[in-house]
Amino acid sequence: MDMSLPVRAALTLEKLPRRQRGMVAAIDWTQLADAEARRLRELGFDEGVGVEVLHRAAIGRGPIACRIGRMTVALRRAVAGAIHVAVPAA
Amino acid sequence: MNAAPLVALVGNPNAGKSALFNALTGARQKVGNYPGVTVERKSGRLVLDDGRPVELVDLPGAYSLDPSSPDEAVTRDVVTGGSEFERRPDALVVVLDAANLDNHLRFALQLIALGLPVVIALNMVDLAERDGLVLDPAVLARELGVPVVPTVAVRRRGLDQLREALAGAVGGGGIRPHPRTLETESVLQRRARNIASAAIISETPAHRWAHWLDSVALHPVMGPLLLVAVLFTMFQAVFTWATVPADAIDAGFAWLQTQIAAALPDGFVRSLLTDGLIAGVGAVLVFLPQILILFLFILVLEASGYMVRAAFLMDRLMAGVGLSGRAFIPLLSSFACAVPGIMATRTIEDEKERLTTILIAPLMTCSARWPVYTLIIGAMIPNMRLAPFIRLQGLVMFGLLAIGIAGAYVAALLLRRTVTKGASSGFMMEMPKYQMPRLGDIVLGLWTRTLIFLKRAGTIIAATTVVLWLLLSFPKLPEGSAVSPVDYSIGGRIGHGIETVVKPIGFNRDIALALLPAMAAREVAVSAIGTVYAIDDKGEGGEARITDKLRGRWTLPTALAFLMWFVFAPQCISTIAVTRRETNGWKWPAFMVGYLFAAAYIMAGITYWLAVFAGL
Numbered sequence: 001m002d003m004s005l006p007v008r009a010a011l012t013l014e015k016l017p018r019r020q021r022g023m024v025a026a027i028d029w030t031q032l033a034d035a036e037a038r039r040l041r042e043l044g045f046d047e048g049v050g051v052e053v054l055h056r057a058a059i060g061r062g063p064i065a066c067r068i069g070r071m072t073v074a075l076r077r078a079v080a081g082a083i084h085v086a087v088p089a090a
Numbered sequence: 091m092n093a094a095p096l097v098a099l100v101g102n103p104n105a106g107k108s109a110l111f112n113a114l115t116g117a118r119q120k121v122g123n124y125p126g127v128t129v130e131r132k133s134g135r136l137v138l139d140d141g142r143p144v145e146l147v148d149l150p151g152a153y154s155l156d157p158s159s160p161d162e163a164v165t166r167d168v169v170t171g172g173s174e175f176e177r178r179p180d181a182l183v184v185v186l187d188a189a190n191l192d193n194h195l196r197f198a199l200q201l202i203a204l205g206l207p208v209v210i211a212l213n214m215v216d217l218a219e220r221d222g223l224v225l226d227p228a229v230l231a232r233e234l235g236v237p238v239v240p241t242v243a244v245r246r247r248g249l250d251q252l253r254e255a256l257a258g259a260v261g262g263g264g265i266r267p268h269p270r271t272l273e274t275e276s277v278l279q280r281r282a283r284n285i286a287s288a289a290i291i292s293e294t295p296a297h298r299w300a301h302w303l304d305s306v307a308l309h310p311v312m313g314p315l316l317l318v319a320v321l322f323t324m325f326q327a328v329f330t331w332a333t334v335p336a337d338a339i340d341a342g343f344a345w346l347q348t349q350i351a352a353a354l355p356d357g358f359v360r361s362l363l364t365d366g367l368i369a370g371v372g373a374v375l376v377f378l379p380q381i382l383i384l385f386l387f388i389l390v391l392e393a394s395g396y397m398v399r400a401a402f403l404m405d406r407l408m409a410g411v412g413l414s415g416r417a418f419i420p421l422l423s424s425f426a427c428a429v430p431g432i433m434a435t436r437t438i439e440d441e442k443e444r445l446t447t448i449l450i451a452p453l454m455t456c457s458a459r460w461p462v463y464t465l466i467i468g469a470m471i472p473n474m475r476l477a478p479f480i481r482l483q484g485l486v487m488f489g490l491l492a493i494g495i496a497g498a499y500v501a502a503l504l505l506r507r508t509v510t511k512g513a514s515s516g517f518m519m520e521m522p523k524y525q526m527p528r529l530g531d532i533v534l535g536l537w538t539r540t541l542i543f544l545k546r547a548g549t550i551i552a553a554t555t556v557v558l559w560l561l562l563s564f565p566k567l568p569e570g571s572a573v574s575p576v577d578y579s580i581g582g583r584i585g586h587g588i589e590t591v592v593k594p595i596g597f598n599r600d601i602a603l604a605l606l607p608a609m610a611a612r613e614v615a616v617s618a619i620g621t622v623y624a625i626d627d628k629g630e631g632g633e634a635r636i637t638d639k640l641r642g643r644w645t646l647p648t649a650l651a652f653l654m655w656f657v658f659a660p661q662c663i664s665t666i667a668v669t670r671r672e673t674n675g676w677k678w679p680a681f682m683v684g685y686l687f688a689a690a691y692i693m694a695g696i697t698y699w700l701a702v703f704a705g706l
């Protein structure tokens with residue numbers, strides 16, 4: 001990750017505002033089941049990759065659609081909560 | 091032993107493996123714009139330019155050699171030679187989505203590391219261009235150490251070069267990469283990203299319209315509304331658009347019947363042809379237009395990339411009963427037929443969730459049940475207009491589909507708390523890029539469906555109908571007897587036997603007669619009723635349409651109960667067989683038949699008695 005960027009800490013993908021570009025800072029693998037963690041890796045989630053939240057389904061607790069690298073991926077909020085994101089300070 | 095070399099197509103889901111397979115072998119494997127279309131191994135033959143034959147196998151897409159669902163396990167077994175029944179491939183064609191290199195290269199690196207000769211098909215270069223990406227295949231080839239051929243599977247571009255590269259790979263002269271010890275996922279991932287960025291010459295952001303589409307399709311409010319509108323239009327269209335072609339087919343068969351009746355003397359052959367075959371098979375063939383309209387909608391949804399969006403929107407609802415949005419795709423295709431629907435559950439990672447989906451799939455009203463609904467509704471429910479575009483018949487049809495869905499929802503809820511209890515495995519899915527469905531693909535898909543339907547009508551349905559006709563025609567009624575010819579026949583006596591069991595839920599003899607043959611194929615319920623009345627009405631205006639005959643004999647509560655029975659009714663033999671195969675044993679199919687039989691009996695009974703008490 002480019003450390004020269006000023007970073008707002010403690011933001012997870014679950015909370016990342018829509019359309020705000022960020023970068024995966026860390027993934028808390030311990031929060032995830034093995035299968036989930038593996039699938040997440042396979043879909044390209046890794047430190048240093050650019051992410052952006054595109055949509056949140058349903059107002060309540062529906063899944064999130066996000067852009068990771070060149071892909072659009074749907075995932076549930078609990079998983080998104082394990083993905084820590086860094087965004088350039090406004 | 092000089093068997094043709096075996097070459098496997100491997101790669102991430104939705105990379106275009108099946109499209110490439112079809113282009114290379116002339117096969118007609120199903121392609122669709124969502125991950126998880128192919129769920130089993132399919133093989134075909136390809137002849138190289140030097141005349142050598144090659145056996146090509148199409149495999150389910152996978153993200154790695156570490157399978158998380160049954161379809162991915164198929165791929166792993168073939169590629170690593172882990173399956174005892176098959177030889178290991180002699181070479182691999184690794185299919186990559188050019189617009190998604192960063193991700194697809196990781197699996198490619200893993201595959202190359204296996205040490206088999208590899209050719210890379212850099213597929214979907216047209217989509218990469220659409221997205222503003224310009225790639226350099228030469229850089230990719232250098233970095234990976236294997237030949238790279240740019241292709242556009244759906245436009246048959248790059249196939250010659252691919253065959254040529256393949257000839258090199260299977261000829262022994264090919265470059266055989268050194269097997270390497272596998273790096274960790276993370277290292278692999280980074281290497282993949284580095285190679286991808288080296289191969290990208292330029293990148294100009296494009297795809298605005300795709301973003302716009304998603305901002306409607308995935309919107310928290312507009313998205314679900316759009317989904318409901320799409321599904322409603324689909325079901326409405328099936329019911330309304332088909333009338334004109336269906337009437338034409340109906341008229342055609344009626345004409346054929348009169349022609350044969352005029353040409354042949356009265357007797358065994360004429361009765362078999364007109365009352366048995368034409369009455370029975372014709373009654374089913376009339377529904378071909380309906381079924382094609384249903385498939386048209388499903389094919390367009392599948393090809394456009396909307397399927398996964400729908401799954402995304404449905405996830406919340408499915409989570410409520412312990413399933414995930416992923417289960418929506420097999421369930422939607424079960425509206426066409428439960429057999430491919432149940433096969434498609436192979437993409438579901440969690441075993442318990444998969445089992446639950448299999449068990450509720452028959453509750454989605456498969457296209458074979460539409461004829462039954464349409465016939466009974468058309469005959470027994472008045473076609474009142476309730477509001478613009480909404481008629482009572484259409485509403486009842488929609489209601490039956492809705493009851494099936496609601497039944498599935500409740501069944502899933504109960505199953506997940508009892509026999510298929512387990513933690514939820516979550517929902518994570520890649521969303522494909524939107525594509526304009528190609529007319530040729532859709533036409534081909536519909537044509538394939540037509541052939542399958544005609545084959546069903548000509549084999550299972552025709553055979554069951556003829557057997558039923560025989561059972562209903564013999565022994566012949568003694569001269570001057572007052573009972574109906576059907577009641578006197580063997581079939582009629584069997585029917586009366588069954589009737590005692592189903593009488594409490596309002597079923598009459600005709601229904602009892604239709605229930606058994608309907609196990610062979612659901613539509614046979616319709617042809618069976620057609621045959622019963624054709625024989626029964628000998629001599630007294632037997633040419634009247636089946637709907638008029640129904641009106642004279644059935645009461646509304648009976649008709650409603652019959653419809654309700656078919657919402658839940660036990661599956662056809664093929665569904666039971668595929669369930670046995672997919673669950674490896676008789677336990678689950680037996681359970682499925684049992685619980686659906688019970689549900690059908692109870693629900694039909696409730697419907698009948700409610701309707702009777704309501705004075706319908």
Ligand SMILES: Nc1nc2c(ncn2[C@@H]2O[C@H](COP(=O)(O)OP(=O)(O)OP(=O)(O)O)[C@@H](O)[C@H]2O)c(=O)[nH]1
Nearest residue numbers: 104105106107108109122126127128151214242243
């Ligand atoms: N534009 C474009 N579309 C393609 C190309 N190749 C395949 N497609 C489309 O991409 C989608 C996926 O193709 P499939 O062949 O079903 O993909 P697959 O790799 O077999 O997918 P799975 O069986 O799910 O693993 C389909 O809608 C195809 O029509 C291509 O080169 N260009």
Ligand SMILES: [Mg+2]
Nearest residue numbers: 107108127128
């Ligand atoms: Mg495929």
